Amino acid sequence: MGIFGKKTLKTNDKDNAKIKMVEVSQLRFDRDFKNVFQQENDKVAEIANDMRANGFDKSRPIIVTEAFIIVDGHSRFMAAKKAGLEKVPVIIKKFDSRDETIEYEYKMQLNSRRLTDGEYFAAFLKLDEIRRSNPNVQGSSDEAIGRQLNKSARQVCKMREIAKKADSALLEKI
Known part of the structure; x- marks a missing residue:
């Protein structure tokens, strides 16, 4: 104390x-x-x-x-x-x-x-990349990434879906 x-x-x-x-x-x-x-x-x-x-x-x-x-x-x-x-x-x-x-x-x-949605998305992409490249990193769940981004797990899940489904041209615009 x-x-x-x-x-x-x-x-x-x-x-x-x-x-x-x-x-x-x-x-x-x-x-x-x-x-x-x-x-x-x-x-x-x-x-x-x-x-x-x-x-x-x-x-x-x-x-x-x-x-x-x-x-x-x-x-x-x-x-x-x-x-x-x-x-x-x-x-x-x-x-x-x-x-x-x-x-x-x-x-x-x-x-x-104060970040734009695009800046949050870019931060998500980088943090997710770091976690995927290092299997020993704790907290690779949507909840853990959400805590880092001050976003809900649902919002992170939506970003993950966009990242999976969007082509490179759309990702560049985001």
Whole structure:
């Protein structure tokens, strides 16, 4: 129990959530991670303007791998570069696999964005692909994927049917 009589959160040994200041030039994009969701140019410009006036909001550090590859915070990184910042706050997070890293990124993005139905569908496709390619992953059911997407199992089932029945041209449009 914590000091307020509530259960304390258990932390994973991989999560040493210490914020460190790192030179912007050390950070790198990974195409697969950056392309999870598109960065909006007007939003990046808005964030950059705020950074010029107020500095980088340290309560929202960029999440990176041990190799300084950006996992979460692509727009903040782009805005920091645009604002001319030399250092930014980061949290270095350890991941056991590339799939675990991508799943973490989806979780972070799904919790912080208002997504279109097409973006939810794309997230479903990627999460389902990860689960199908790794038979040892727990939670490959529609219910488990639904929890990740904040959707019902029925909605996930419908997405699965669309994915099965739609041709590639239709999937591209979605």
